[in-house]
Amino acid sequence: MKRTQRRALGLAATLSVAALVTATVTASAGTESVSQDGEGYYQVSLEGNRSLSQLKATGADITRATSGGAEVATDSRGAQELRDRGYQVTYRSSLYAPVPKQATRAAAGTYYGGYHTVAAHEAHNAKVAADHPTLAKVHDIGDSYLKTTGKGGHDIQAVCITESADKACSLSTAGKPKMVLMGQIHAREVSTGELAYRWIDELTTSADPEIVQLRKTRELWVIPIANPDGVDKVASRPDRPISQRKNMNYTSADEAKCGGTSAFRQAGVDLNRNSDLAWDPNEGTACGQTFPGVKAASEPETQAVQGFLAKVYPDKKDDDYKAAVKPGASGVFLTLHAYGNYVIHPYSFTNTTKAPDAAALKTLGKKMTAFNKYRLGTAGETVGYTAPGGTDDWAYGRLGVAGYTFEVGGSSGTCGGFFPAYSCMDGFWEKNRGAFIAAAQGAADPYGQKG
Template sequence: MAKLLWLGLFCLCLTLSHGKGSVYDGFKIYELAKRSRSTGIDFVVSELVKNESYYELYNDDGTSAHIMVHPEAQPEFIQLLDGHTLSYKIVNQDVGSTLRREFDMNRMLRNRYPFQGRLGTERYYSHDEINQYIQQLAQQHPSRVFLKTVGKSFEGRWMKMIRITNGDGRPNKNVILMDGGIHAREWISPAAVIYAIGELVDNYEAHADLLLDYDWVILPVVNPDGYEYTQLSADTRLWRKTRQPRSTECIGTDPNRNFGFHWNEAGSSSNPCSETYAGPKAFSEPEAVVLRDVIHSLADRGQMYLTVHSYGNYVLHPWGYIDEVPDTWEDLDEVGRAGADAIKAATGTIYRVGCSTTLLGAAAGASDDYAFNAGFPISFTMELPRGGNNNFDPPASDIDRLVKETWVGIVAMGRKVIEKYPLK
C-alpha cells in the first residue's frame, strides 16, 4: 500500500511541477559493471527494478547496466551494491539539472532554426513539422512520393505515412516498411527515419537500386502524443508511453508491448503505472492499431520491417517473447550482420546482432515479433547508440553523426534484402 501511495504522489508531482523545479532533481544514473555472473548483479538488478517508484532500468547489455535512482533510495542502493561488492560509477549526478539545461538548449535551437520546409540535422523537430515536411515532399515529387493519412492518435493527431518509389508506376513491388518514434523519449529515432526519407527522395540517384523493384513505406512517428509530450518541459522529457489514461493514478501504455502476438507475456507488465504496461488488452492503443493495419496491408509484399529505437547498439530480431530463434534465424542474422558490418567499416561503431530476448531481454507484444509473424521474412528492432547525460537524449550536435551512421546500416540491410528477396 505504501508503495502504491508513493507512486500516486510521484505521478501527481509530475503533473504539477512544471515551472517549480524538476521532479527529477537529485535523481542519479548509475552504471553497474557486470564482471561475471558470480557477482550477483543480475539478481540485484532484477529485484530493484520491481520497484519502479524508485528505480528505472535503462539498459542492460550484458556488460553493464544503467539504473536511474530516486534520491530517497540512493543510500539503500549504495549499501546494497557495496554489500554485493558490485562495481559502479555515477554517470549523471543530477538528472533534473541536466534535463533543464537540455530543455533550454532545445528551445533556443527551435528559435534559431525555425521550420522552413525542410528538416535538417540542426535540431529535433515536432510531429507537426515532420508531417508538414513529408507532405511537401509528396507535393514536390508527385510521381515518386505518395502520402497517406493512416489514422489518428488518442489525442487526435493525424498519423501520416509516406511511400517512396522510383516513379516508374509499376504496381505490386516488394516493400520495406520502416517506422520510428514508438517510444516517446527516443527522439533520435524519428530523426534517423526522417534522414532516411530525405536520402531516398532528395538523393535518389545515389540510391536508385534501392527503389528499382522495391517501394519504401515509412511511418515516422508511431507515438505522436507521447513524442509531443516529451517536448513540453524538462519534467516530461523522459516520458516513454502513449497518453491514454489507464488508471486514476497513471497514464499511458507501452505501445511496444501492446501488439497482439504473445501479448502480456514475458517482459511486459499488467501494472498501469509500469513503464512496460501492456495495456488492458492487445491493441488497446489506437497508435498500435494503426501500425497493425499498415503491417497487414503490406504483408503480402513486405520483405523487411525495421523499427528504429534507442538505445543500445543492437540489431535485434525475433523472438522477443521467448529466448528462442525462428527456424529462419540464419536469414535474419545474415541481413542484420550486413548492416552491423557496414556501420563498423564506416565509423567503427559496433552493433550486436541477435535474438531480442537473448541480447536485451524479453519484450512480448512488440511490433517486430508481430510483423515477422504476419509475414515479413526479415523483421528488426534497431537500437541506436546512446547519447547525452540520460542516454536517451543525444544532443543536437550529435544528430548529424548518428543519423548518417544509421543510414549506412539501413542501406546495407536494404541491399541485402533486395538480393535475397528479388521481385517475383
C-alpha cells in the same frame, strides 16, 4: 555584531556549503553535475538472490542489463524508492547531454537543439509529397489515442517513396518489394524520429546510384512518428525533454497517481509491449514503463501499425510462430529505438525459443552491421532482457517479414542515452545510412530463398 551581519555571515556559510556539495557531486559524476531532480541513469546492484525480474516488478525503468546488475533511468525519488527496498543504487550519469542550456534552444518547430516536433514532421511529410509528387505519397494509417478520444491528437502518417508513387504506393501487397522504417514508437527516443526524417530526404533528393536504384525497384515506407501524442509531451519541455516513453492513454492509471513518487512512473501504455504476438499481461504495472495495456493490441497506435503492415506485406507465415517462413517471403521492417548500439533480430520475447529463420535473419543483419558496427543478436543477447509484444517480433512472427530493432547510440556521453545532443545526429546518420540501404536492398529476398 549586528543581527544583519550575523545573517549575512550565516548565509555566506550556507552558500559555501552548498557550493562544496555541488562541487563534490560534479566531481563524482565526471564532467557533468547531477541534473535537476537527479534525473539520470543509475546502476542497480543485484546482490544475493535478487534477480532482474524482481527489479522489473518494482516498476523500475530498466534500460539494459549490466554486469552484476542493471541500469535504470530514474530520478532522485525513484532511486530512493529502490534504496528503501534494499537495493544498492549508484548515480552514473545525467539523463541529458552535457551541453550548455542555451544550446538546447532551437528554431520554431524544433526542441532540444534541433529535434523536430510532431507538427514539424507533419509539415515536412506534406512538403516532401508536394515537392516530389511522382516520388512520394503520404498515407494516414490510423489515429493516436488522444485523437480517438476527441482530445486533440494526431493522424499516424506513413510516407511511401518510389518511382511513379502517384500511381503506386497503394496500401496493398501488390507492386515492388517493400521496406518499412519506423521511428519514435517510444516517444523519448528522440534520435529515431530524426533518422526517419533524414531517410525521407535522402530517398527523395539523392542522386546516389544506390538510392536511384532503390527508388526504381522498391517501395520505401517511413513512419517517422509512431507515438505522436507521446512525442508532444516529450517536446513540451524543450530544454529538458520529458522522459515520456508510452502513449497518452491514461485510463488505467492517472498521471497524478503515477507521478506522486518518481517522475519515471507514468501512466500510458508501452506500445512496444502491446502487439498481439506473445503479449504478456504481467509485463508491467499500470505506472511502470513497460505496461502492456489491458489486452493485446488494445491501443489505436498499435492497431494502426499492425493494420498497415498487414496491408502492405504478403502474409508468408503460419499462425504458429515456431514455423519457418513460406517460400516467396519478402520485405524488411526496421523499428528504431535508443540506445545501446545494437541490431536486434527476432525473437525478443523469449530466451528459449529460437526464430526458425534465425540464420537468415543474422545473415541480413550482418550486412547492416557492416555499416553501423552495432552488435547483432536477439534481445537476450544484446540488452539482456526479453521484450514480449514487440513490433519487430510481430512483423516476423505473424507475417514472415524480416523484422529488426535498431538501438541507436551508446550508453553514455554526449551522444548516449535517450537525449543525445542534436549535434550527434550527423554521426548517427553517417553510421546508419548504409545500414538502411542494405536493409532495403535485402527486401526482395531477405531469407535468401532464391539463392
